[in-house]
Amino acid sequence: MRMPHEPDAVTRLRKPTPDDPWRVLLSGCMAGLQCGVDGTDYGFGGAMDPFFEGPLATAYPFCPEDAGLGTPRGWPDIHGGDGMDVLDGKAKVLDQDGNDQTQGMITGAEAMALFAKQERVDFAILMDMSGACATQVISAGSRFVEERAYSRGVGVAAASLLRAGIPVVSQRDFRTLDALRARLDPTHTPDPDARDHHETAWFREYFGTDKATSD
Numbered sequence: 001m002r003m004p005h006e007p008d009a010v011t012r013l014r015k016p017t018p019d020d021p022w023r024v025l026l027s028g029c030m031a032g033l034q035c036g037v038d039g040t041d042y043g044f045g046g047a048m049d050p051f052f053e054g055p056l057a058t059a060y061p062f063c064p065e066d067a068g069l070g071t072p073r074g075w076p077d078i079h080g081g082d083g084m085d086v087l088d089g090k091a092k093v094l095d096q097d098g099n100d101q102t103q104g105m106i107t108g109a110e111a112m113a114l115f116a117k118q119e120r121v122d123f124a125i126l127m128d129m130s131g132a133c134a135t136q137v138i139s140a141g142s143r144f145v146e147e148r149a150y151s152r153g154v155g156v157a158a159a160s161l162l163r164a165g166i167p168v169v170s171q172r173d174f175r176t177l178d179a180l181r182a183r184l185d186p187t188h189t190p191d192p193d194a195r196d197h198h199e200t201a202w203f204r205e206y207f208g209t210d211k212a213t214s215d
């Protein structure tokens with residue numbers, strides 16, 4: 001499930017302990033892996049470090065695009081649907097030059113889900129807006145157009161994780177991340193003004209709703 005859309009999912013997670021901390025799948029670029037399309041971490045390395053500074057959560061970094069397509073690579077964007085549709089053969093992934101990267105993205109997505117199962121992760125924190133890792137918003141087609149368009153939906157790897165039963169949340173889902181932090185630190189008081197991505201003014205204005213399209 002997408003944790004921002006099912007707030008009870010946070011409370012249903014098992015209690016982490018120093019001997020058995022939460023095992024959290026993390027988009028590789030946010031862990032500083034040089035796995036972006038251009039061989040960098042896009043400057044996101046360390047973005048989630050505060051979440052992992054205590055003894056109750058351990059990061060398991062993985063990059064599905066690197067696993068399926070290698071690095072460097074073209075920019076893979078979904079055309080004609082979201083990651084669920086790609087897995088179902090109803091949508092394609094193309095790079096900025098029109099090269100079909102669908103199979104590589106599926107291969108990487110399946111590798112990430114397998115990694116998640118093997119490492120027995122409790123949930124995943126993923127980079128939103130990515131054709132692989134997005135959990136809330138993806139590019140609607142190529143991002144290399146004069147006016148980039150967006151869709152509600154998940155990336156291909158996030159879709160694969162969801163179908164494998166792994167709960168997901170994005171780095172932009174501040175309300176849910178705050179609630180997770182409160183489970184790691186009982187002295188932490190969640191910010192009542194924190195909003196998840198689908199609750200922001202931009203999301204509501206752009207899409208005309210705060211609802212997800214698929215789970």
Ligand code: SF4
Nearest residue numbers: 028029063127130133
């Ligand atoms: S596929 Fe995911 S982990 Fe890899 S660079 Fe893109 S957002 Fe980061």
